[in-house]
Amino acid sequence: MYGGFWQKVADLDRRWIYLVIGLATFIPVLTYIRVPVSITSEVSAVYDKLDSLPRGTVVMVPMEFGPSTMAELQPMATAVLRHCFSRDLKVISTALQIEGVILVEQVLRETAMEYSKNYGVDYVFLGYKPSPDMVILNMGENFRNSFPRDYYGIELDSLSMMNGISNYSNTACIVNINATSGVDYWINYANGRYGADLALGVTAVIATDYYAFLHSGQIFGLMGGLKGAAEYERLIGRPRDIANRAMTSVSVAHVFIILFIIIGNAAFFANRRKDRS
Amino acid sequence: MTVAAFLTLCIFSFLYRDNPFYTFAEHLIVGISAGYWVAILYHTSLTDLWIEPLVASVRDFGNPGGSMIARGGMIVVNIMPGLIGLLMFSRFFKKTSWISRWPIAFYLGVSAGVALPLFLQSFVIRQVAANMINPVGVARNMAADLTVLVNYGNSTLLFWQGLGQIIIVLGCICGLAYFYFSAEHKGILGGAAKIGIWILMIGFGATFGYTVMARISLLIGRFNFLMDWIAAIGDYFKV
Numbered sequence: 048m049y050g051g052f053w054q055k056v057a058d059l060d061r062r063w064i065y066l067v068i069g070l071a072t073f074i075p076v077l078t079y080i081r082v083p084v085s086i087t088s089e090v091s092a093v094y095d096k097l098d099s100l101p102r103g104t105v106v107m108v109p110m111e112f113g114p115s116t117m118a119e120l121q122p123m124a125t126a127v128l129r130h131c132f133s134r135d136l137k138v139i140s141t142a143l144q145i146e147g148v149i150l151v152e153q154v155l156r157e158t159a160m161e162y163s164k165n166y167g168v169d170y171v172f173l174g175y176k177p178s179p180d181m182v183i184l185n186m187g188e189n190f191r192n193s194f195p196r197d198y199y200g201i202e203l204d205s206l207s208m209m210n211g212i213s214n215y216s217n218t219a220c221i222v223n224i225n226a227t228s229g230v231d232y233w234i235n236y237a238n239g240r241y242g243a244d245l246a247l248g249v250t251a252v253i254a255t256d257y258y259a260f261l262h263s264g265q266i267f268g269l270m271g272g273l274k275g276a277a278e279y280e281r282l283i284g285r286p287r288d289i290a291n292r293a294m295t296s297v298s299v300a301h302v303f304i305i306l307f308i309i310i311g312n313a314a315f316f317a318n319r320r321k322d323r324s
Numbered sequence: 325m326t327v328a329a330f331l332t333l334c335i336f337s338f339l340y341r342d343n344p345f346y347t348f349a350e351h352l353i354v355g356i357s358a359g360y361w362v363a364i365l366y367h368t369s370l371t372d373l374w375i376e377p378l379v380a381s382v383r384d385f386g387n388p389g390g391s392m393i394a395r396g397g398m399i400v401v402n403i404m405p406g407l408i409g410l411l412m413f414s415r416f417f418k419k420t421s422w423i424s425r426w427p428i429a430f431y432l433g434v435s436a437g438v439a440l441p442l443f444l445q446s447f448v449i450r451q452v453a454a455n456m457i458n459p460v461g462v463a464r465n466m467a468a469d470l471t472v473l474v475n476y477g478n479s480t481l482l483f484w485q486g487l488g489q490i491i492i493v494l495g496c497i498c499g500l501a502y503f504y505f506s507a508e509h510k511g512i513l514g515g516a517a518k519i520g521i522w523i524l525m526i527g528f529g530a531t532f533g534y535t536v537m538a539r540i541s542l543l544i545g546r547f548n549f550l551m552d553w554i555a556a557i558g559d560y561f562k563v
Contacts, residue, residue: 065339072540076547118545119538145364146357175368184438196372231447235439239446251538255531262492263454265446271534273541293544300540 053317056310064307071303075295081286082294089261090278093222093246093268094130100219102135105212107221107243109233110154111179113146116226116250122290123248123276124154124224130283132162137208138170139190139218142198143179144227152198166199167206174198179229180236187241189213215243220267224248230257238265248275273297329553332546378402455493462486495523 097106108127112120131138142151152172159170166172173194176182185192190213191203203209211217221243223233230247238245244267247257251272260266270279274297276290285291334349381398408427415424469483501513502520509517 062340069339069543072543073547076544076551115542118542118548145361148364148368175364176373177365177369180435180439198368231443235442235446239442239450251534251541254534255527259451259454263450265450272538273544274537289548293541293548296544296547297537297540300543301536304536 053314053321056314057318067307068300068303072296072300075299076293078295079292080295081291082298084274084277084281084286084291084294086278086281089258089269090275091282093127093248093270094279094282096220096244096246096267097127097130097134097136097222100134100136103137104219105137105139105208105217106131107139107141107215107218108224109141109143109221110151110224111142111144111147111229112224112226112250113144113150115146117147117150119250119273119276120224120226120248121150121154122273122288122293123270123279124151125158126276126279126283126285126288126290127222127224127248128155128158129161129285130279132159132164132169133283135169136219139173139208139212140170141173141182141186141194142175143182143229144225145175145177147226148175148198167201168208171203171206171208172198173203179227180232183229183232183236184240187215187236187243215241218243220244220246222246222248222268226250228253234260234265246270325553325556329550332550336546374402374406378406455496457489457493462489495520499523 100106108124108131110120110124112124128138138155140151140155142148152174155170155172156166159166164170173190174197176193182193186194190209194203196202197206215221215237221233221237223230223237223245225233225247226249230249230253233245233247237243245265246268247260247266248270249257249272251274254269254271254275257266257269261269270276273290273293277294280286280288280290331349331352334345337343338346378399381395381402385392385395385399387395408430411427412424414420414422463486465482466486469480469486472478472480473483498516498520500520501516502509502524504513504517507513
């Protein structure tokens with residue numbers, strides 16, 4: 048019976064596991080149980096940097112995410128933009144991932160509207176151009192090399208915010224929110240070639256790859272996935288926003304996944320012992 | 325919104341088993357993505373970066389004043405990128421497919437030339453430099469912080485930062501030792517390689533954990549969308 052039980056566990060139809068994980072994720076969405084979210088030093092470094100900038104400083108917030116990663120990065124982008132606009136920082140943004148151009152434009156426009164910010168005065172959206180590596184390199188010389196006009200077709204020189212702003216050296220820092228491997232281009236060219244202060248907001252899948260750059264000082268901050276977004280929301284004083292509300296589901300789902308891993312390993316070792324005997 | 329919710333449910337249906345609804349949604353996203361790419365590329369890149377500069381340079385050629393050679397040269401400069409791009413399409417014809425190797429070689433050559441020195445600097449040299457710690461300085465800071473911790477119960481975290489630095493450096497060396505196959509993994513090298521395996525496994529575990537969080541986050545995003553859709557339907561019927 049002992050062997051039979053563990054054999055049944057090992058042979059369990061995976062669709063039951065999908066169902067349990069689905070319910071474990073969905074049910075907390077219906078409830079509003081708050082879980083504590085601890086703030087890590089790498090996220091607070093981004094917050095502290097933006098918070099220390101004088102009002103009216105120009106920062107770059109390039110955003111490269113699409114529909115497949117917007118669940119993680121849109122809350123992060125919204126939190127960072129809310130922080131920038133609440134501090135009256137001026138934002139230059141691009142969207143170098145083609146699937147996300149409209150999403151990024153929507154996030155930027157809607158967040159700016161919340162703070163009654165005016166286009167061309169408080170923020171500029173440059174849009175998309177292909178070959179992100181060449182675009183990032185070109186922007187280090189002059190934004191107008193790659194973007195003679197912005198996303199809406201307006202000449203950059205006619206936008207009051209772009210007066211005296213030529214390249215990265217005229218911005219205080221770059222907070223790149225990126226779901227692609229294009230992060231490497233920002234590290235290589237914006238920071239490596241032009242020495243721009245760079246922080247990253249990336250999906251959790253690739254976040255572990257960039258701790259090495261945090262350690263080496265090539266980036267000054269790192270926000271990873273929905274947890275990073277939740278931390279930033281707490282820092283800007285919005286603990287009821289979407290990323291924080293999702294932390295309950297994340298925690299419950301993780302507990303169930305750990306449980307299944309333990310049960311699966313127990314079944315594996317029990318069956319292996321039974322096979323050996 | 326209803327269409328998006330229907331397509332979300334079509335994709336979720338694959339969890340039960342493969343079915344025509346899932347196949348339909350899969351093909352639809354591929355087709356729409358291709359069409360969307362073409363539209364965005366035309367409006368943001370083709371017109372801005374090729375067609376308009378080319379038209380402007382042709383128009384300028386007819387204008388009096390300035391060097392004719394310079395104005396003609398600008399037409400050549402603006403037409404070349406388009407020609408090189410068009411040569412890529414020769415790939416579709418068997419007899420002329422060899423021509424497409426030239427624009428590919430040009431693009432790869434430029435990208436490699438630009439990327440190589442900076443990749444070496446950012447991904448190798450800066451990383452190696454970060455792993456070069458001053459052992460005397462680190463040991464002194466750790467000793468000082470440990471004294472504060474023991475005597476006063478507080479910590480300036482220098483001890484833990486120093487310990488972290490030591491672990492990173494030793495972990496890096498042991499991880500690299502695992503991948504050194506020119507000598508047998510025996511003795512000190514063997515011991516370092518075994519520690520390196522553990523370091524690598526811990527790293528992979530951290531990456532796996534983060535990946536699980538990422539996938540669950542995407543699922544939560546879809547559930548939030550479905551909840552918003554249900555709420556919107558409820559509001560519609562209430563009115």
